[in-house]
Amino acid sequence: MGNSSSTSPERESDRNDTPVLENAYDSHRRNIWRFHPSCHGNNISISSDRQTARRAESFCNAIVFSDRPFRIQEKIRLKFTQTTDGWSGVIRFGFTTQDPNSIQASSLPRYACPDLTNLPGYWAKALPERYAERNNILCYYVRRDGSVCYSVNNEDKGLFFAGVDTSSPLWGLVDVYGNSTEIRIIDGDQEEDPNDAGAMALDPSDIALGRLGLLDSNNALENLTLESEGTTDEVDDNYPNLHRLPDILSDVWGIPRDSLQEMQFSTTSGANVIFRENRTVAKRRGNEFCKGVTFTSRPLEVDETIFVQVIEVTPRYLGGLAFGVTSCDPQLLNAFIDLPDDSESLMDRPEYWVIYKDLSVPDEGDQLTFTINSEGELRHHVNGVDKGVLIHVDVSQRLWLVFDVYGSTQAIRILGTLSGREGNPWSSGLSSGQSSEISRSDPFFPPLPIPTAAELEDNTDSSSASVPTTHNLPPPPMVGTRTTGRSDCTICYDRPTDSAVYPCGHMCLCHKCGQLLKRQRGGMCPICRGAIRDIIKIFKA
Template identity: 40%
Template sequence: YIKFVETNTSWSGVMRFGFTSVNPATLRGCDLPRYACPDLTNKQGNWAKALGERYTASNILLHFSVNRGGDVTYGVNGEEKGLFFSGVVTSQPLWALFDVYGNTVTVEFSHANAEIEPPASASQFDMSPQSVDCNHFQLSSLSLNGAPSSPAVTPFAPLIFWHAHITLVPLQFHPLMGRNVSLVTDGTIAARVKHEYCNAVVFTARPIRCGETLVIQVLGIDRSVISGLGFGLTSCDPANLVSSSLPDDSDLLLDRQEYWVINKDICRNSEVGDELSFCISDDGEVRYTRNNQVPVTLMHVDRTLPLWAFFDVYGNIKKIKLVGTTMTPCQGHLPWSPTMSSYSNNSLGDGVSSSGSVGTAHGSSVLTLDMPPLGHMRPGSMGTNISRSSSSLPTSCVSSSGEYACETSTTYPAASPLATPVSQ
């Protein structure tokens, strides 16, 4: 049993967990890769998978187990969720493996009767069944004399406001897409199929460069849905994918062998005409802003890889336009207009936390273990709490009393197997 003690919403992804047959005592810190998935799972004797993004909340109680057939099942808050993955070799000792990753900040070993807080009620969200699109009526189609005629609907894209003075280089979506989304006009507009709410992933036609800002505009919304747009980056060239291989839940893309990161709750209370920008800094920090507001950090990515941007046209956003890209720094530098104050009064994304400053990127995802000096380690002296340090990416092992276990520090990659084997 693992209890999520602290989480945040400034990152993408949730803890990865599973099993390993490699005795941690035989490993050195430098032997562990940066990521459990897919780096560690590509090595023999390691099995792990990412928990779904919807479980990004504190006071979640996770339990999981493996049977002799190698099937790993899991549950959340006492409710069984079923099969998580298969293929674990159980003919040898197994250690539990955790990667304290993404939005997961602090976890602790727990028990079946641990107290947890109930989830927030969905009533706090706007559930008005209203769909808004950027289609306007042509007044010329209305007749003042005689029988009324049916008004013709003409597609109309709102004017670009916040990025009007920036030279944007046109960029199209890749022709490979999910089954429930279609591309219109010149390949720059993606629209989700009516009455469908999944499998609507679209990719950029080329990788996004470090220092480049990608701008999209919201063209259609559905206020009957409470979740937001999904945005992510991947090292997988969409030309190597087939549409049928894309899952209904884009969280499952994290199970693929390529590098994938995603944040699925962006701009939950959007309006038609909203301009959203995404920028990858030179140190791998991915920043997001809505209508020239203060940028916030969504995630940190491996900048050494070619990364295609992708969008899950999901939640309340049903149609987007890929406006273009620029290498000119523009997030937080564009002029503000009082005529657009209604935009500035909206939150950046409701599901994405904002702050007055942008978080600092880190070069790698590492686990920092505060260890006793050599010769002073006692069995059981290491605590049951594992948390990421205040610098976001590094994590720390903390004693059960809340004090650090010792004075010296040793740095290891974030994939952290349990110290003792798990009985089957």
């Protein structure tokens, strides 16, 4: 008895002196999680080991929860064991602060999104459908700043969504929806195939630091910054012609290198952007096609021209570089929360945004210029050829440029800017000795019959088949009567009138017919037969 009592305190002391790192790791290995046994949708069947959740019928009523809350940075891994082509949509996943033990299963709605996510304490989003294939492994976790990141088959996909309240315990939430019919929990120490993302188990040091709250968003941002800076040698290996800048400027634009002012990208950017060469090169991560929004580090002055070169493209994705302007200072944006997958969504923000996604898909090596002149025309050149006016913008505000390194465009470089203080040939049209396509600001054409919607479809040049993204420019000044008195488009008589002709201001077209009419040579306003310089979509409050 004496020996027993004398050794007991020593063992307790040994436990107290055990390194935190070892305790955290061992705890994680023992503390596996399973699906909650009773709190789930009525179309869900939970296996006896509670490691598999299967939707028995229909496409919904399949919400499931974890049986315990998760720590910050603790990874949830799920394998798609069964899928189907019989439905549309795929799995939704996220977190909740609501303890499933306090939720009545009969009260669960049909869908996690939007039924649960409209309630306080629930956060979830749909996985991109291309990733929801059989045997794929999804991994996701929440950071201390409330951002949720995910990966598929050990390929990091970056930020998924943000805004999760991490001040309370968080349970896992999954909606086995649509084409996803069965999922299985993958434990950290479970045997897997090499391609099944087995390397996603947390490193012991990550677990310990995460438990202690030392590995948070600041560390992640610091690591991202270190990765983004890179080395000159690495860039040179990828882009051997990067330092041929004087030749590029002389051969294509006919201007000396020292005439350009330096311009960098802003430090605010999409989650998949990596900066190189003192933030003059913006590259999108190789396995991604979106979240590539970048900004200039300062507003562009009136009549100032920015020179940009496309230095890498990929055939893996469709679409290409998008461009725009904004009155929003990028430094005021939260990159994790405010920057969406697609730059078009930025126009839903309250600031002034114009996004143009109808640029011709650039080739590697193409040199582009963008200039905003005093009349609000945003002019564009490609390899020295004038492409005319892209859009009209409000020059009464300070305007930062927006680039979306999207789709086939993998990396771009800012070559510099040319000030308009001493005259700038790019701000008013043709540069010396260079030809031009027909500008959208050409003078009036002779009167032509107003085409029907079908004729517009038939006659549209195939090279311009994609419809430009709408932009939320303020409506132009109205002079006299500017409406036709009808609510239907004057071309198709089918869709409602939602767009105004610039500069005359007549609101008489749907946006689709307006864009098609603008592309027609000699396209005119159906009301006054004035030249069409732009079509502006009107958003009613």
